[in-house]
Amino acid sequence: MAIKDWFSRPNSGKAPETRTTIENPTIPVSADNFLAFFGINSANLPAVSIDSALTVPSVWAAVAFLSRTLAALPLHAYRDTKDGPKALTGRLQAIVHDAPNPEQGSFKFRQWFWQQVFTGGRGLAWIERTPQGVDSIWPMDPTKTTIQRRGGRVIYQFGDAAHPVKEYPAEDVIDVPFMLWHDGLRHYGPITMGSKAIQLALAMNDYGSNFFAGGGVPPLALKGPLPASGEALKRAQADIKRSVDAAKGAGESVFPIPPGYDLTAVGIDPAKGQMIEARRFQVEEIARIYQLPKVFLQDLVGATFSNTEQQNLMLVQHLVGQWAEAFEDELNLKLFGRNGGGGKYIEHNLDGILRGDFLTRMNGLGQAVQNGLLTPNEGRALDNRPAMENGDKLYIQGATVPLGSNVAKPSATPPANDNNQNDGTQAA
Structure with missing residues (x-):
């Protein structure tokens, strides 16, 4: 039967691997059994x-x-x-x-x-x-x-x-x-x-x-002159439990206990622990x-x-x-x-989860386009934007011109702002 016909999990896993303790293949290799072999009871x-x-x-x-x-x-x-x-x-x-x-x-x-x-x-x-x-x-x-x-x-x-x-x-x-x-x-x-x-x-x-x-009440121990018989002890315990439950049910922080007795918390306070x-x-x-x-x-x-x-x-x-x-x-x-x-x-x-905030991403894409790493259309595609006409050329910073194009040579005509007079002599 093909795999596609069923996906259900089995009711139980494989039987545990068995080995000797260290030498004997009859003791399961699990933490509990291993510690028990040395006489240690796990928590x-x-x-x-x-x-x-x-x-x-x-x-x-x-x-x-x-x-x-x-x-x-x-x-x-x-x-x-x-x-x-x-x-x-x-x-x-x-x-x-x-x-x-x-x-x-x-x-x-x-x-x-x-x-x-x-x-x-x-x-x-x-x-x-x-x-x-x-x-x-x-x-x-x-x-x-x-x-x-x-x-x-x-x-x-x-x-x-x-x-x-x-x-x-x-x-x-x-x-x-x-x-x-x-x-x-x-x-x-x-x-x-x-x-x-x-x-x-x-x-x-x-x-x-x-x-x-349990309403935040830890296990309690009753101290005092306890009844001699077992039944009387159970009744005293039941009385205290009813008092605690009644106080919790009524939202009260105080409940009565018999005279001469004292309640002490058993265990560790969660805050102290x-x-x-x-x-x-x-x-x-x-x-x-x-x-x-x-x-x-x-x-x-x-x-x-x-x-x-x-x-x-x-x-x-x-x-x-x-x-x-x-x-x-x-x-x-x-x-x-x-x-x-x-x-x-x-x-x-992996580009999607590497994206930073909007400004950082735009600056990064802008630098990639200006330095000839991405075409404008490749940069737009990373944000799922449609391609634009003439957007498939690489550009390089400088005059930001297409790679491989002929850059214009400097003109022999002096620039207009060279501070020279019309006759070619420098102005005073």
Whole structure:
């Protein structure tokens, strides 16, 4: 069955890999079991899965921001010619720029693809070919794909118990991993590798929710001469609880307790535990997982106009540009082969997210035109403006004349403002 026939996720993931402790292949290699082997009990932190990790606002923001940003980059097909790169038209351009398959537009397909990279750690897509060439590109669910090396060649097995397994050679699969293992097949995922930081963020979310759901009242201990019997102790506890609930329900800050008793808070006060500071630090930790400037996670603490602008440049140069190159590299290799397909190639246009404010952009385009880097029509095209007549010549600063034209030689007639008299002698 073809990939395009189904997209649903499996109900459960793969069975955990088993190995010996260090030498014995019967103990699962997971943090909890590994620590238990040495007699250490791990902290009672919530389990991390892709779905639970996405409930952390900073993880959600990172995945959504990066996937949408990379999906929104214009993607075009070109051919190298003796006159420079030329944009292609036809089927190939429609696949990479408009719709890679009949069911998904380019933005939707690429957003889904990058979501897999920034959650599970790998984006996969299958290239459907016909005798006429590339027909479509279909998404592959990484959780239903097994990668093997067989006879020196990489094979992708796609399917599960409910669907027949099909095999695809590496040359027909677009594969962008977050980071590869030492074997070159398996991969590291950002949520898996950052699970401890995400666990802490989940625990603080849960604690904050429970604390404020309880009206901001922490767990309390009742001190004083406690009743001897268990039933009497339970009644005293119930009385105190009813008093607290009644005070919260009435919006009162004072509630009665029996004479001779005292209530003491149990646990750490969120303010003393630096809960707000810790939650802010978790935003920084998750930004580090994705190598993302924290200003793009809506954390503007310490941000200024100048350093925010620099972070925007850093985002393009050191993050978006690198992932765009990884995707281009896969497309060019798998669509055109090692020989390049007669000079054809796929490339993103990063110009859109490098744009500054209007005045800076106009000054930059003006300098590019005046110094012979862009024709006026090329500069207009960058802002989606229509071409103008006589706008396809390069100009150079000076007299701002077309390149290659004959510049007029100085006239032998003296200029009118040389302060000479009519007879040629200099005026006194």
